[in-house]
Amino acid sequence: xxxxxxxxxxxxxxxxxxxxxxxxxxxxxxxxxxxxxxxxxxxxxxxxxxxxxxxxxxxxxxxxxxxxxxxxxxxxxxxxxxxxxxxxxxxxxxxxxxxxxxxxxxxxxxxxxxxxxxxxxxxxxxxxxxxxxxxxxxxxxxxxxxxxxxxxxxxxxxxxxxxxxxxxxxxxxxxxxxxxxxxxxxxxxxxxxxxxxxxxxxxxxxxxxxxxxxxxxxxxxxxxxxxxxxxxxxxxxxxxxxxxxxxxxxxxxxxxxxxxxxxxxxxxxxxxxxxxxxxxxxxxxxxxxxxxxxxxxxxxxxxxxxxxxxxxxxxxxxxxxxxxxxxxxxxxxxxxxxxxxxxxxxxxxxxxxxxxxxxxxxxxxxxxxxxxxxxxxxxxxxxxxxxxxxxxxxxxxxxxxxxxxxxxxxxxxxxxxxxxxxxxxxxxxxxxxxxxxxxxxxxxxxxxxxxxxxxxxxxxxxxxxxxxxxxxxxxxxxxxxxxxxxxxxxxxxxxxxxxxxxxxxxxxxxxxxxxxxxxxxxxxxxxxxxxxxxxxxxxxxxxxxxxxxxxxx
Numbered sequence: 001x002x003x004x005x006x007x008x009x010x011x012x013x014x015x016x017x018x019x020x021x022x023x024x025x026x027x028x029x030x031x032x033x034x035x036x037x038x039x040x041x042x043x044x045x046x047x048x049x050x051x052x053x054x055x056x057x058x059x060x061x062x063x064x065x066x067x068x069x070x071x072x073x074x075x076x077x078x079x080x081x082x083x084x085x086x087x088x089x090x091x092x093x094x095x096x097x098x099x100x101x102x103x104x105x106x107x108x109x110x111x112x113x114x115x116x117x118x119x120x121x122x123x124x125x126x127x128x129x130x131x132x133x134x135x136x137x138x139x140x141x142x143x144x145x146x147x148x149x150x151x152x153x154x155x156x157x158x159x160x161x162x163x164x165x166x167x168x169x170x171x172x173x174x175x176x177x178x179x180x181x182x183x184x185x186x187x188x189x190x191x192x193x194x195x196x197x198x199x200x201x202x203x204x205x206x207x208x209x210x211x212x213x214x215x216x217x218x219x220x221x222x223x224x225x226x227x228x229x230x231x232x233x234x235x236x237x238x239x240x241x242x243x244x245x246x247x248x249x250x251x252x253x254x255x256x257x258x259x260x261x262x263x264x265x266x267x268x269x270x271x272x273x274x275x276x277x278x279x280x281x282x283x284x285x286x287x288x289x290x291x292x293x294x295x296x297x298x299x300x301x302x303x304x305x306x307x308x309x310x311x312x313x314x315x316x317x318x319x320x321x322x323x324x325x326x327x328x329x330x331x332x333x334x335x336x337x338x339x340x341x342x343x344x345x346x347x348x349x350x351x352x353x354x355x356x357x358x359x360x361x362x363x364x365x366x367x368x369x370x371x372x373x374x375x376x377x378x379x380x381x382x383x384x385x386x387x388x389x390x391x392x393x394x395x396x397x398x399x400x401x402x403x404x405x406x407x408x409x410x411x412x413x414x415x416x417x418x419x420x421x422x423x424x425x426x427x428x429x430x431x432x433x434x435x436x437x438x439x440x441x442x443x444x445x446x447x448x449x450x451x452x453x454x455x456x457x458x459x460x461x462x463x464x465x466x467x468x469x470x471x472x473x474x475x476x477x478x479x480x481x482x483x484x485x486x487x488x489x490x491x492x493x494x495x496x497x498x499x500x501x502x503x504x505x506x507x508x509x510x511x512x513x514x515x516x517x518x519x520x521x522x523x524x525x526x527x528x529x530x531x532x533x534x535x536x537x538x539x540x541x542x543x544x545x546x547x548x549x550x551x552x553x
Contacts, residue, residue, distance in 0.1 A: 174526030
């Protein structure tokens, strides 16, 4: 099979070339050491369907998940802000469960099917032609730096196709929707409605609110918990700015076949540069991206060289960062105290910055290198500020503004409710919705026609959630007004004028694709329901242990 992959290395490269370049540049500083993890009570890896999970099986499935994640998201999971070690272990166990279930059902994928499946994957992502790269080059640039092998890739491709067949088999019942049923669903989702609306915004009632010291004081007393400041932390940090490494990056790229990388990356990601007038203009941006990525890699290497001796110094004290920076002629910056959800206000920090800062302690006062979009950071604990409620004097203007806004929202909602009842009575007496609105001092607004499948309604943005608008419009009979719908900023009342005729020509053109989408959605839904039940039964104990271990860290 490895030979088969080598013979078809051209299609394989098409699938992953975009992510390959980023991975090769960004993470080229060296391979990541992976701890297989996954151990549960007793030191083993648990059982699935009554069979013990071996260390070898767990490691193999973990490597498959790493490849799956990289091929789908363009980064290795341990470097993703969206994945925790516990998440990775959980996904590994799910992959083990699926592989074992497929084996028990006799699902088998041949070598030829692996090649065919890869070609189908290529066509599904656009079918663009690309540069043929030998398997040896792919291994050198992608697999080997991450400690992965061609055998890992072979196993991933085979098992991924096996899992796809498992999804089709176990989700088959969900895919058995008839064209008649799908036609009814299409009609429901695409039937458009014509409405008028009157919107009640708090901003129109702010001047009607009397803001007195007594009222503000009472509001503060009643809502003190809402003003509690969370735990905060301040850090000192050294930053390796990417701009200091751009010249070096350009020089390093000049030693390679840079334009081949640029062309390959552009072919795979052309859709991301749709705003460019010409391919040449797009490639200018690609060059800037690749130079920036390599510069960031160089900055990270310098940050590593600074951090390693700093972290090894005993005893570990926060002030060691200042002395180490002074010895190297580096500037130490400081942040004001910041909350975990906010991050520092002095600069645009990556999400991992705040997460690392809140893990600092007297015993472990350092963190980094932390890679951001424009620099790499090494940080040290400067101050920990516990949660507290500020006095009214400290935040009086904020409290007063909150009080005024709350009262204005209440006035807007009251006006909206009164308008609804007035509209019901007046329209029953023969007045139109527009007449009722104008006589009430409101401006009726005619919205563009929309359906349940509409992703936006021009003129409605920011007034409320789109789902609220659809709920009000499609639960109100034509020729009637909706109940007043309260929103975060006030609310609205709709008048449903009519349901518009369905565009039959458009339905005829769109229905085949719609039918396939519905069937795939039902199939995936059926499979996910099965998987949830299986995971709860077979992996429930294992996943609970993993979650408990994560919470204890």
